[in-house]
Amino acid sequence: MSSLAAQMLDILGYDPDDGVPQLAELDARALAVGTLVAARDGAVNVAVARLASGKLVVVDDVCPHDGGRISDGFVDGERLVCARHGWELAPCGRRCERVRGAGVPLG
Numbered sequence: 001m002s003s004l005a006a007q008m009l010d011i012l013g014y015d016p017d018d019g020v021p022q023l024a025e026l027d028a029r030a031l032a033v034g035t036l037v038a039a040r041d042g043a044v045n046v047a048v049a050r051l052a053s054g055k056l057v058v059v060d061d062v063c064p065h066d067g068g069r070i071s072d073g074f075v076d077g078e079r080l081v082c083a084r085h086g087w088e089l090a091p092c093g094r095r096c097e098r099v100r101g102a103g104v105p106l107g
């Protein structure tokens, strides 16, 4: 890594050349139902998903279970499924809440 790249990393808090688009660069209309992608909102990693209903959601890209990247998972209907341990997550504002995990439904 060049010293300029290292300085950018220090200033921004992320590598601007890592291929993750900023939210403003995404064409949300082009995201098909069932699509889940990683993006960035400034320095914050986010997951952008088009749910089965067509609703577009943007959530912090951190699973509430153990910090997995939600954008590595997939869309299942109106839920997001974390790839690390399979928790099913409901987008709730900018965060996700556990709906079901490890095959055990919540009461």
Ligand code: FES
Binding pocket: 063, 064, 065, 066, 067, 068, 082, 083, 084, 085, 086, 087
């Ligand atoms: S980190 Fe997401 S289910 Fe465990």
